[in-house]
Each structure stands twice: as structure tokens, then as C-alpha cells.
Amino acid sequence: MSLPKGLAEEVARNLVMVARLLDEDAEQAYAYARIALRLASRVAAVREAAGFASYATGKYAEALAEFRAARRMTGSVELWPVMADCERGMGRPERALAMAGEPEVHKLDKAGQVEMRLVAAGARRDMDQAEAAVVTLQSPELASNSVQPWTARLRYAYADALLASGRETEAREWFAKALEADQGGQTNASDRLAELDGIEFTDALDEDGADSGDSHGEQADDADKAGDKGSAKDADKDAGKDSDQS
Template sequence: PMGRLFWFGPRYALGMPKAMRPRPGPKAGPKTRRPGLPPDVVSELRHMSRTGKADMAIARLERAVVLLDRGDAPGAAAEAAKAKELAPRAPGVREILGLALYQLERFSEALSEMQAYRRMSGRADQNHIIADCLRSLGRPDRAVPLAEEALASKGVPLAAKAEAVIVASSALADQGKFDQALGMLRRIRTRDDVAGPEVIRVWYVTGSILEQAGRRADALREFRKILRHDPSAFDAAERAAQLA
């Protein structure tokens, strides 16, 4: 989970230069998830929905979460938009609507919803989505301050911090600022013998930026480091073979 609701997988890779887009691995089996929203989101909706509309808003948002988790972003966006009509000031509604719009690559609308979520909730746990929307809209310079805020926020989980750093470093690489991009990636401390999913992603983007910068030997070391932990991660094996 990321934030108070759910994390449905980053799509910001779509905005990366082609060489930096990780390829998805084999599709996982069907997901199982307990139905229902987190209690704090339900409480939020009960207090912030229009009079007499709380139950309907909860049902709409629950449906949006289920659809988004199934990969039905259009359906999720439609349900979340209906929830927004019933509870426009509920941060959780704006968050899910923003995630659905982001999945649909409707970046301007997603940005508006995610900025509303950030303003209403005071949270920085979706800064990576905001940053990538801005990057996709031609404003990559805005990504770094958002990553800095996420890094400095105690309530942001490591996975969200890592994603914010990845977006910011990719934005810097877009501008040819490779040293700054690599410095940003080093803000996520890693150990060669420990590799969770977020660390694998940081290493992958590090390798890609090193390759972009012409540092092929260093890039090869990053991809080989990934392969020691997960031989099937993204297209790391192919990238390593090309660099060897």
C-alpha cells in the first residue's frame, strides 16, 4: 500500500525516454484484496459528503478502488468522478480520481486532482504522481522540489520516496543533467546485499542514466547488481548483455 488507500503501480515510466522504460515482467495471478475502504477514509466521507449522500459516496469510491485494482482505469475514473460530486472536499476521493486519470494519461486533469489531494490532506505521499504529471506536461524542473519534500516528510513510506526520487532523477536526465540525476538517486540509501522492489527500480534507473551519460561500464555494474537479486527484473538481462 502507498498512502492511505492503494498503490496501483507507477505509470510514470511511460513518460521516460524509451531506453529508460522498464519492461513489465510476466503478469501476476489474480489479486485478492479485502473489500472496503480504510476506516479513516470512510470516516472522512461520512463527515465530508453532501447531506444524506455519505453511503452513496462510500459505495462509489469502493467501486472505483476495485475497478482501478483490476486495471479498469476508465471505469474507476467514472466512479470516482461520481464520488467527487457527492464528496468534493474528501481527500481520498480526489486521490483515487487522480490515480485513475493518471493511468489514463490525462495528465493535466490528474495533476489538478492530485494537487487538490495534497492541499486537502497535507500529505506528500503522492508527490511522485504530481511530479510525473508536471514532467509529462513539459515542466520537469518542478519534479525536484516535490521529491525533496517527499524525502523530508516523515509520513511518506520508503516506496513513495523512492518513486519521487526516480521521477526527479529522470526529469534531470531529460535535461542532460546526469550528475545531478545520479546524485538524486543516491538519496535513496541502498545496500548491494539487500534489494526490495523499490531498490531494484532505483538501480535500474541508475543504470539507465549511467548508460545515457556514456558510462557503460558503470551502467553494466548496476544491471548486473539487479540480476544477482532478480534475474527476471524488467529487461535488465538484455540491457546487461548489450553493455557487456
């Protein structure tokens, strides 16, 4: 509302594109965010959008600067957890932990406090303090049987911390609980359960290609090459998803 109509519409169009592309094409979302930032750097919503676009592309120092600017403009504490996570991304988990103990945390809503707890546990993991991460995640929200938007991710993080601490039986129990609460596919809890149970998934197409190799050697070679490429892509996706959950 503080911008001239034509400029406001141009900025709005770019912000809409940031929102649409952030989860699908972070680099493209970042490009739109930079345009909006160039046009209206004194608008808090623009600084916030630029922060999330930078965060999604791993530009943590840039993201932190934008989030700080947005916070100065609005006075809101809602960005506090993601700001702390930027500190983790920059290799400064101790600063993230310090932020977890600041008074701003008490001003967050329930979702924000859970997010802050997840960030603090992640910082503990960064510092090879798996048992401390387990303790950090123990909370009334974790113990509650009520499923909230954050429940699956909280249970997953707890299971992962238990596993890192060598408590495999408990970890399996909590991965199962995470899967039970995960209605939107936020985690890969099902894959982690399968891994713990020693279940391996085989591509039926690869098996067919191998069976026909005796009579069609050249076609089997082509199929094997295609299968190898597919597996590599799947592995990249799995690795990325695991990284997101941490």
C-alpha cells in the same frame, strides 16, 4: 464513512474497479474514477483514486489537480513524489527538481524518499543532464545489499543513467544487480543486459516458416505477414515498458 450508506457502497464499488483495472486497462479505470468523482468529490480517497487514474492515462495536469485536492483534504505528504512526476509529465522538469528540494521530502517515509530521488533523476534526464542524474541516484539505499521493494527500480534507473553518460561497463554491472533484485518483473533489466551483450532472440516459428518457403511459397508469405504483426506488437510493449521505467 461520511457518505450515506447507499451512496458509500456505490462509490466503493467504483473505487474497487479503479484498483482492479488500473494496471490492465487504464482508460476503463479512468472511467470508473470519473463516476466516483461525480458521486463523492469531497472524499479524499476518491480524489486520490481519480488522480492515479488520470496519471495512468497521461492526463498529468488533471492528475496533479486531483492529487493537490487530496493533499489539502488529508494534510499528507505521501503524494509529493507523484505530484512532482506530474510536473515532469507536463514538460516542467525544473518544477519537479524544485519540489525535490522542499521540506515536504523530509517528511516522507523511506520508500517515498527513494521515489522522490527517482523522480528528481528523471527530471535531470529530461534536461539532458545524465551525469547529474547519476549523482542524484547515488545514495545509501543504492549502496545497500538489502533488497527492498524499491531496490530493483533504483538500480535500474542508476544503470540507465550510467548508460546515458557513456559508462557502459558500469551500466551493465548495475543492470545485472537490478535483475538480481527484481523478483516481481518490475523492470526489463534482462532485455537491457541482452542488448548490451549483443544477444538477439529469434522466433523459432519464423525460422520454420522461412525454411518451408521454397515448397510452400503462399503459406510462407502468410507466415511472414503474421510474424511482422507479432514483432510490431512486441516492439510496442517493449517501448511502453522502457517508458515506464524512465
